[in-house]
Amino acid sequence: MKIKEIIVVEGKDDTVKIKLAVEADTIETRGSAVDESVIEQVRLAQKTRGVIIFTDPDYPGQRIRNMISEKVPGCRHAFLPKEEAIEKFGRGVGVEHASIESIRRALRDAQYMDEDAAEQITTEDLVEAGLVGGPNSKTRREELGKKLKIGYVNGKQLHKRLIMFQINREQFAAALREILEEESR
CATH class of the missing domain: 3.40.1360.10 (Dna Topoisomerase Vi A Subunit; Chain: A, domain 2)
Structure with missing residues (x-):
């Protein structure tokens, strides 16, 4: 290659x-x-x-x-x-x-990365998804980073990274669904 x-x-x-x-x-x-x-x-x-x-x-x-x-x-x-x-x-x-x-x-x-991308996912979305401030937040962020191919970040950096890579609500929701399904197994 x-x-x-x-x-x-x-x-x-x-x-x-x-x-x-x-x-x-x-x-x-x-x-x-x-x-x-x-x-x-x-x-x-x-x-x-x-x-x-x-x-x-x-x-x-x-x-x-x-x-x-x-x-x-x-x-x-x-x-x-x-x-x-x-x-x-x-x-x-x-x-x-x-x-x-x-x-x-x-x-x-x-x-x-596009730092000027319009905001689509809010910090409230991250809290609701259990990606920030929850007992499994770190593990969920690690999995989200893998699924979206944006790398691991801490809670403060996650929102910025999602915006920079122009991850839309649909991509975010699909990756989160996969994570929650894997957790429930």
Whole structure:
């Protein structure tokens, strides 16, 4: 599988794993302190070939994703579920620990975010759905992130992520129905 866009990853180990999974070029941020020279590389890549941001499913990875998205609009985003990115002894989480198939799937499912999308799902909808403030909220958000391919987020970030990916009420309701059906089994 060949990827036209340049993939932004956190480090060398991520690049090695990506290149085992797909034919692609990468830009490494070299940690969470993304300096301006890296941002300039990402800007150039976005203008010439397009960019997929593919960071680890943890707080530093989300921080890097947010910094780049803010400074370089129009990037696509690939997400790995946290459980697919855990090192076999449980000591680390990252793209470098994911299987080849998980990486390929995440890159195939990469999406654009649109922060200017009209609001369709309200925070009240999230509370009513048990995605915020309830006993199973975290688990439900994890499942929702997988089903909608938007990655895991905490309660505060969920609403923003649904809006950015233009998830409409119908998509939201269908994914929620599946989750509730699975819970009832």
